[in-house]
Amino acid sequence: MNEIVLETHNLNMHFGGVKAVNNVDFTLRENELRCLIGPNGAGKSTFFKCLTGLNKPTSGEIYIRGEETTHWHTHQISRLGIGIKTQVPNVMDGLSVWENIWLSARRYHDVKQANRRVEEVIERIKIGDITKKLLGELAHGQRQRVELAIVLAADPWLVILDEPAAGMTGQDVEIMVDIIREINRSAAMIIVEHDMQFIQSIANQVTVFYQGSILMEDHVDNVLADQKVRDVYLGRNV
């Protein structure tokens, strides 16, 4: 079995009396692709923020490749080789596509290598036609793809994406599915998503969040066939 690359023990994130993440024990193995699903307010995005250092957990521990990162800053977690994409495209609107990707590549490479890396990623994500455009001028789907290119320019071994297909049209979603499959050949992935069709087309293992805790962890087909999961999505109490 593959080595564990990320794990959480009794992870909690409370906002006052609200337990957004409640005693979560989670494990991710090398090259695994795991989708986190759940209805609105289930705690998946808060869990994502805890993993990436955007929120500091109330208690519990997070380990990445054996190193405790529970209270680390986002940039320190990112430097471990983790690519992070947030729910709303988080890009530098006033800079061009090329510049956005270059800044990511430059963090880990010298100038020459960074230039080369940018070209590689642009070809890989197929955005060669918009490299000179400012991010602020692009459509939502293009911005999502550019953000993914920014993530990939750093050669991550673990990629964490929060709703990568949010607000995308059919064709853009198909492109995104292909890109995610390709990324997963060389990196483990955690994808927070609630679009079931999208999840079915990319995932094997799925973790279902409900009221801040893990309700179920299984193969995508078993999860979708499970009555409890259906009830959760229909708003019934489990």
Added chain:
Amino acid sequence: MMLDSNYKNLIIGVFLAIVCMLVLPYFIEYYTLSLLIIYSILALSLGLVWGFGGILCFGQAAFFGLGAYSYAVFAINIGESTLPFLLAIIVPATFAFILGAIMFYGRLTDVYLGVITLVVTLILFRFINSTASPEYMIGTAHLGGFNGIPNFQTLNIPGMPDAYIWDLDFYYVCFVILILSYLGLHFLVRSSFGRVSIGIGQNEQRAELIGYDVRKYKTILFAVGGGLAGLAGALYASWAEIVTPGLFSLGQSAEVIIWCIVGGVTRLSGPIFGAVILGLLKYYLGQQTLIDNNLVFGVILVIFVLFLPQGLAPAISSVWKKLLTAKKSTRNKLRKRAPRQMQRGHLNE
């Protein structure tokens, strides 16, 4: 904001600046010009931290004043101006570094940052104002409270305390320092550090997600801006031959922000434009009593915020680019037409 370096434009810009340096004294007295240049360097310092780093500092006057006071104090104690001049850059830069580290490592942003920098300026203003009693001495320099510090060694040729740089020579020195400061910042914002700083100014969280320690970059940039404002302060001290608490005043801080808004902060030339134009306007308005200066500046600020929020320099640049594009497309049309005309001509023959 594009990062592509354009050396041709830079060389033309420097050449034009040198021409201006030589020509302007024929039209405006060099004493006024020197002050406008000092203001330009001060504006440039805020333009760097605000326009490129996204840090709106309401207290750039604090570093300006610190630079001026440091120069005066060290000039009285040391005598020769070279070391005081360097210390007038180092002291405000260090102060800005410490203040920046406290703010940025404390995760202060936006309005809180503005409030802190403003309050620091006010504290310095109040403190310097209350140093009239004879106990407030640094070495042999008495801080002087409201009356400030007069009678210190002004700028001299390095190593020659009796060879003062003044009048037209002082103007040339200021202009050369402005050009060097501009060039320094030009290369700084095009370096990897500068590009990352611009990225941070654009989207701090994305920069963190990529792996940059935003706090470190902002602190360093803030210190560079503080040092540059200190340099302007040192030149000001030498120009005015006296430093007073007014250098730390709210009015001084507000003025720098207005220069930057009017000139535009997305280009390094913007704050210089703003400082020169508004500085000149202030100079001419100061020669009459009919209209209040502050009223005029207030109206100008409102007009720019409402109708030209990008400021003058980016607006001029965009008009220039449009003209060039129009010229290019006309040339291309003519080129496309030319072979057809030749063909027709050939067939006609």
